[in-house]
Amino acid sequence: MIIYPNLCLTSLSGYNTSWFFASQPAVVVNSGSGAGLYVSEAFLNGNSYIALLRINSTTGCTTEVPNSPFVDTNGGSLESITAYSR
Amino acid sequence: MKVIGTSPLLSVVSNYFSPDGDTASNLGLGITISGGYLYANYTGGTTSPAIGVWKIGAGCTLTFVRHLVTGGLNGGISDGMAVTPTGNSWRPPYGDGSVGSYATGAGNTLLSPRRSPQETPSEGEPIPEVLRSLRTELGQSLEISLVRTLPNSTSRKLAPMGYWLRLLRMVELEALVLGWTATASSLARTTSSSMSSIVIPDSKPLSRLTPLPG
Numbered sequence: 097m098i099i100y101p102n103l104c105l106t107s108l109s110g111y112n113t114s115w116f117f118a119s120q121p122a123v124v125v126n127s128g129s130g131a132g133l134y135v136s137e138a139f140l141n142g143n144s145y146i147a148l149l150r151i152n153s154t155t156g157c158t159t160e161v162p163n164s165p166f167v168d169t170n171g172g173s174l175e176s177i178t179a180y181s182r
Numbered sequence: 183m184k185v186i187g188t189s190p191l192l193s194v195v196s197n198y199f200s201p202d203g204d205t206a207s208n209l210g211l212g213i214t215i216s217g218g219y220l221y222a223n224y225t226g227g228t229t230s231p232a233i234g235v236w237k238i239g240a241g242c243t244l245t246f247v248r249h250l251v252t253g254g255l256n257g258g259i260s261d262g263m264a265v266t267p268t269g270n271s272w273r274p275p276y277g278d279g280s281v282g283s284y285a286t287g288a289g290n291t292l293l294s295p296r297r298s299p300q301e302t303p304s305e306g307e308p309i310p311e312v313l314r315s316l317r318t319e320l321g322q323s324l325e326i327s328l329v330r331t332l333p334n335s336t337s338r339k340l341a342p343m344g345y346w347l348r349l350l351r352m353v354e355l356e357a358l359v360l361g362w363t364a365t366a367s368s369l370a371r372t373t374s375s376s377m378s379s380i381v382i383p384d385s386k387p388l389s390r391l392t393p394l395p396g
Contacts (some may be wrong), residue, residue, distance in 0.1 A: 166191045
């Protein structure tokens with residue numbers, strides 16, 4: 097048995113209406129609190145989606161931003177994502 | 183795909199296909215980024231399994247560099263991988279129960295596989311190379327990484343050294359296989375329909391995440 101100091105559970109928008117399967121999370125920025133998380137979503141209507149969630153740097157809990165998820169019309173089976181900035 | 187300022191806020195740059203005939207037709211395609219290069223583990227195609235290396239250019243464009251035909255100890259394929267915090271290497275787990283370790287460097291895309299079997303080491307056994315390098319490279323990130331191993335840990339009755347060795351093994355496997363993503367303050371992963379996250383305490387996380395006896 098494991099004790100977690102805090103545990104958050106956040107429902108993702110669009111489940112079973114736009115997408116059916118959420119797959120990979122990826123940090124927006126690979127430093128600090130990460131700024132946010134991307135989540136790949138797909139396998140329902142021919143499109144894929146990328147959700148954006150903010151991270152509360154104090155609690156570590158995540159909240160999906162307004163208008164998320166963002167559609168990716170390039171295909172309906174997105175599973176693997178990673179973020180890159182330059 | 184790049185982020186743009188107008189709706190729908192995402193724009194496809196291009197579709198890139200491996201010139202060596204590698205595809206995602208078997209179990210998909212996992213990607214990871216390190217040092218300006220994108221590494222893609224192809225699960226199908228003419229040379230399955232293989233790792234493709236792409237250089238990331240301006241505007242999220244990709245230029246093919248090379249590929250390496252490689253797999254697990256028993257020919258297994260991988261569907262995901264992760265770069266160590268130092269960026270010096272990345273590791274894919276394979277479906278045949280082995281784990282790969284591939285060196286990277288600043289602009290150097292030389293892939294040098296080092297593999298070890300999945301079996302968890304027992305007390306008194308030498309530390310496998312892959313664990314030794316992982317422990318060294320994780321450095322200050324070690325405690326954060328260890329936190330994510332605890333939910334599946336069954337090693338609470340082991341002596342300290344064995345305990346840590348087993349945790350180190352699970353760091354690698356769980357981080358890669360189960361898809362936890364770590365930030366400075368939390369760990370997160372998805373279920374089929376939701377996002378769960380766990381706070382990482384500021385210091386001594388293991389003291390606050392001690393498994394209960396029994």
